[in-house]
Amino acid sequence: MADFSEVSDAQxxxxxxxxxxxxxxxxxxxxxxxxxxxxxxxxxxTAEAExxxxxxxxxxxxxxxxxxxARGSLRSFLLAQSHARAVDVIRSQNARxxxxxxxxxxxxxxxxxxxxEAWDMSLAHHVTEALASLPEDERRAIELAYFExxxxxxxxxxxxxxxxxxxxxxxxxxxxxxxxxxxxxxNEVEHS
Amino acid sequence: MTHDEANELLAALALDAVDDTERExxxxxxxxxxxxxxxxxxxxxxxxxxxxSVEPLPEHLWxxxxxxxxxxxxxxxxxxxxxxxxxxxxSTRRRTFSARLTRSVVxxxxxxxxxxxxxxxxxxxxxxxxxxxxxxxxxxxxxxISAALKAPGHKLIDLTGATDHELxxxxxxxxxxxxxxxxxxxxxxxxxxxxxxxxxGGKTISLGLMGSSxxxxxxxxxxxxTPSELAVTVEPAGGTVQPTTQVVAAGTV
Numbered sequence: 001m002a003d004f005s006e007v008s009d010a011q012x013x014x015x016x017x018x019x020x021x022x023x024x025x026x027x028x029x030x031x032x033x034x035x036x037x038x039x040x041x042x043x044x045x046t047a048e049a050e051x052x053x054x055x056x057x058x059x060x061x062x063x064x065x066x067x068x069x070a071r072g073s074l075r076s077f078l079l080a081q082s083h084a085r086a087v088d089v090i091r092s093q094n095a096r097x098x099x100x101x102x103x104x105x106x107x108x109x110x111x112x113x114x115x116x117e118a119w120d121m122s123l124a125h126h127v128t129e130a131l132a133s134l135p136e137d138e139r140r141a142i143e144l145a146y147f148e149x150x151x152x153x154x155x156x157x158x159x160x161x162x163x164x165x166x167x168x169x170x171x172x173x174x175x176x177x178x179x180x181x182x183x184x185x186x187n188e189v190e191h192s
Numbered sequence: 193m194t195h196d197e198a199n200e201l202l203a204a205l206a207l208d209a210v211d212d213t214e215r216e217x218x219x220x221x222x223x224x225x226x227x228x229x230x231x232x233x234x235x236x237x238x239x240x241x242x243x244x245s246v247e248p249l250p251e252h253l254w255x256x257x258x259x260x261x262x263x264x265x266x267x268x269x270x271x272x273x274x275x276x277x278x279x280x281x282x283s284t285r286r287r288t289f290s291a292r293l294t295r296s297v298v299x300x301x302x303x304x305x306x307x308x309x310x311x312x313x314x315x316x317x318x319x320x321x322x323x324x325x326x327x328x329x330x331x332x333x334x335x336x337i338s339a340a341l342k343a344p345g346h347k348l349i350d351l352t353g354a355t356d357h358e359l360x361x362x363x364x365x366x367x368x369x370x371x372x373x374x375x376x377x378x379x380x381x382x383x384x385x386x387x388x389x390x391x392x393g394g395k396t397i398s399l400g401l402m403g404s405s406x407x408x409x410x411x412x413x414x415x416x417x418t419p420s421e422l423a424v425t426v427e428p429a430g431g432t433v434q435p436t437t438q439v440v441a442a443g444t445v
Contacts, residue, residue, distance in 0.1 A: 018400075021261065028254060037247035050250060054257050061261045071233045076240035083243055087208045127241050145209035146242055152204045153211070167200060174203035177238045186241060 009074035017064040024061055031075050032057070035082040042086040042149050052085045083146070090149040123186060130180035138173030141166050193217040199228055206235035336410065337363065337371045348373075349422055351441040359441040360406070362422060372402065372409035377441065379405040380426060387427040389435060390419030401431045419445055 004012055004026040015023035035056050040049035056078055060067070067077050131139055137159075144155045156166040198221035204210050205218050222228045340346055340363045351360040360375040377386060386402035388411060400411040402424065423442040425435045 021258065024261065025254065025258075028257065032249050032253070033246035034244050036249055036253070037245040038243040040247060041243070041245055046250070050253055050256070053249075053253060054260060057257045058260045071229075072237055073240075075244070076237050079240040079243045080236050083239065084208050123241060123244060127244070131242075142207065142242075145204065145207045146239065150209065151211050152209045155209065167204060170207065170209065171200060171203040174206065174235050174238055177242075178234055181238065181241060 010069040013060075013064045013067050013069070013074065016061060024057065027060065027074065027078075028057055031078050034075060035078050038079055038082045039086045042083060042147060043089060048089055049086070052082055052089065055085050056081045087149040126181055126184040126186050130177045130184070133180060134173050134176055137161075138169045138176070141169040142173045142177075145170060193221050195221065195225060195228070198222065198225070199231070202228060202232050203235050206232060206239045336369075337373055340365055340369065340371050341373070347418075347445055349443040349445055351422065351424060351443045353441050359424075362443065364418065364445060366418075368412050368418070370399070370411045372406055375402075375406040375409075377402075377406055377424070383429050384426055385429050385431060386424050386440075387431050387435075389423045389425065391421040391423070392419045396423075396435065398431065398433065401427075404429075421445065 004015065004020075004023050007015075007026075009027070009030070012023045012027050016027065032053060036049055036053045039052035040046055043049050043052070059081065060078070067074060071077075131142075134142070140159065141152070141155050144150055144158060145152060150158070152166050152170055153163055155170075156163040159166065161169075198218045201210055201214060201218050202222075205215060210218065222232055343365055345366040347364045349362045349364060350358055351362060353359045359377050361373040362370055363373050364370040380386065382404070385404055386406055388399040388402055388409070389396055390399045391397075399419075399422070400409070402409045421442060421444055423435070423439045425437045425439055427436060
């Protein structure tokens with residue numbers, strides 16, 4: 001059986017394209033925890049997060065050509081897939097369940113729980129610092145959008161701000177985050 | 193949607209914070225705008241960093257994924273029934289395929305060869321999957337080909353057609369890796385693929401599918417000895433475990 005533990009992510013995906021389940025298992029070993037962690041964080045539901053994780057890796061199996069190594073890391077690609085699917089789940093639910101009753105503002109101000117990250121604590125540290133350095137209104141807009149799975153229009157309603165203002169805050173905050181991470185030497189989200 | 197309008201929404205798109213209508217409009221612009229594509233990729237990396245919170249995986253989750261990919265593979269991959277060129281199961285008789293292979297390169301085939309093909313070589317599957325993946329990874333393959341052409345001990349094999357005109361060139365390395373350097377094989381219609389074969393120790397084995405319009409194709413020979421002949425046939429899109437049509441291009445290693 002081939003040993004994929006030392007090969008690059010791009011080579012892994014090539015092997016997945018040739019129907020190597022061992023390669024998929026290695027991709028899952030490297031990135032499954034992050035895919036699952038993000039889905040669970042957004043959905044606040046373990047069973048739904050497991051479904052999302054399954055979808056992400058089955059899709060990688062069926063459509064490996066969707067990953068373009070020239071455009072970013074496999075970790076980033078899989079996290080984007082996980083987030084998009086988690087958001088689909090949220091938005092497909094007519095009632096937002098207990099989530100609706102949450103105090104959104106309180107959630108947005110909550111501390112990020114980076115304690116459970118087993119992977120790359122330095123990245124977690126840099127992300128935390130970059131977030132903390134953002135103006136409060138930018139940080140809240142980004143948190144509500146990303147971790148609550150809301151559109152910027154919904155964020156504007158929650159924060160009682162004009163849509164254009166929220167759109168700008170998200171854009172400025174994300175660009176600021178980008179600069180902070182670059183200055184910290186983080187170019188992309190690589191696997192360990 | 194204008195460039196400025198789309199650019200303003202890139203960050204929200206990276207966070208999946210736009211509705212479906214806006215997402216489609218922004219993505220349509222991004223597909224045409226390398227500058228926005230580059231910025232979106234960078235912003236998605238930022239989003240990835242935000243969401244990079246690893247959690248222990250439930251023990252049963254991989255089993256569930258593994259079961260699902262087996263289901264999808266059963267659905268997508270060609271059945272590995274050992275059948276002859278005319279569809280007759282090989283288990284019922286002995287046969288060779290020389291009558292089918294009218295070019296001078298004769299590819300003898302036996303039941304054992306089919307077994308070898310299935311077990312010893314990784315037969316790439318669905319045609320579109322392979323060609324799309326190779327397209328996506330083209331840059332990586334191109335550099336691999338460039339390295340292969342400089343590697344010590346490499347062999348260049350010309351693939352020629354029925355009238356001896358060149359249809360392609362393959363570079364084969366001592367470690368078994370091989371690459372299609374270039375191809376003049378005409379594109380095939382949907383439902384068909386070029387399939388590469390090797391004659392190893394007198395047996396014909398599949399080296400993989402080349403897609404309907406071969407560009408950069410890589411393959412691996414499982415181990416020594418290296419093939420003495422290479423040949424290409426046109427097969428149904430999912431590929432076959434043995435040649436079922438005439439050889440369209442071949443070369444001696």
